[in-house]
Amino acid sequence: DVKVTQSSRYLVKRTGEKVFLECVQDMDHENMFWYRQDPGLGLRLIYFSYDVKMKEKGDIPEGYSVSREKKERFSLILESASTNQTSMYLCATQISYRVSKGGNQPQHFGDGTRLSIL
Amino acid sequence: AQSVTQPDIHITVSEGASLELRCNYSYGATPYLFWYVQSPGQGLQLLLKYFSGDTLVQGIKGFEAEFKRSQSSFNLRKPSVHWSDAAEYFCAVRGGGADGLTFGKGTHLIIQP
Numbered sequence: 411d412v413k414v415t416q417s418s419r420y421l422v423k424r425t426g427e428k429v430f431l432e433c434v435q436d437m438d439h440e441n442m443f444w445y446r447q448d449p450g451l452g453l454r455l456i457y458f459s460y461d462v463k464m465k466e467k468g469d470i471p472e473g474y475s476v477s478r479e480k481k482e483r484f485s486l487i488l489e490s491a492s493t494n495q496t497s498m499y500l501c502a503t504q505i506s507y508r509v510s511k512g513g514n515q516p517q518h519f520g521d522g523t524r525l526s527i528l
Numbered sequence: 529a530q531s532v533t534q535p536d537i538h539i540t541v542s543e544g545a546s547l548e549l550r551c552n553y554s555y556g557a558t559p560y561l562f563w564y565v566q567s568p569g570q571g572l573q574l575l576l577k578y579f580s581g582d583t584l585v586q587g588i589k590g591f592e593a594e595f596k597r598s599q600s601s602f603n604l605r606k607p608s609v610h611w612s613d614a615a616e617y618f619c620a621v622r623g624g625g626a627d628g629l630t631f632g633k634g635t636h637l638i639i640q641p
Contacts, residue, residue, distance in 0.1 A: 452633035519571035
C-alpha cells in the first residue's frame with residue numbers, strides 16, 4: 411500500500427510566521443500535489459511537482475511556495491502566514507502523469523494537516 | 529478545462545436504504561473519473577475509478593458507479609447503506625496534463641437510524 415505521511419495533523423501558527431508543511435511518500439511516485447480543502451469549496455490545487463526540483467502552479471498558488479529536493483519529500487511553504495490561510499491541507503501522490511507509466515492511476519492522499527493561523 | 533459538478537451538498541438516507549450520489553463532469557475527451565470518500569478528520573480514500581471499457585465499475589465497500597457519456601455523468605450508487613458510510617464524497621476527473629485532479633465540491637452523506 412502507498413503510504414503518504416504528513417508531518418503534522420494539527421498546527422497552530424501566528425500571522426506573519428513562515429510555515430512549513432511536510433509530506434513524505436514511500437512508493438517512489440513521480441507526482442506529488444498540495445491541495446487545500448475548505449467547506450463549500452472542495453479541494454483546490456495549490457502546487458504540484460512531477461519530478462525532483464520541478465514545480466508547477468495549480469489553481470491557487472498565491473501566498474505559497476513549494477520545495478522538492480528529494481523525490482520522496484514535497485514541502486509546502488507559507489512565506490508569511492495570514493489568517494485566510496487557515497485551512498485543511500492535503501498532500502497527494504501519483505505514480506506518474508505519463509500514461510505509459512501509469513498516469514491514469516489514482517492519487518493517494520495523506521491524512522491532512524489542519525492549520526490554524528491566529 | 530475540465531470541471532466537476534456535484535449538485536447535492538447534503539443527502540440524508542435511512543440506514544439500509546439505497547443511495548445514489550450524482551456527479552456531472554465537463555471534459556472534451558474521454559475522462560478518467562474517480563470517486564473518493566473522506567471520513568471526518570481523515571484524508572481521501574479511493575472508492576473506485578473509471579478509465580475505459582465497461583461503463584459500470586465496482587469499487588470497495590459495496591459501491592459502484594456508472595459512466596454515461598451521453599449525460600456526462602458518473603453517479604455513485606450503493607444498494608444498502610450502513611451507518612459507517614456517513615462521510616463526505618468527492619467526484620473527480622483527471623484531464624490529460626500533468627496536473628492533479630479536478631474535484632467536485634463534495635456531497636455530505638448523513639445516515640439516519
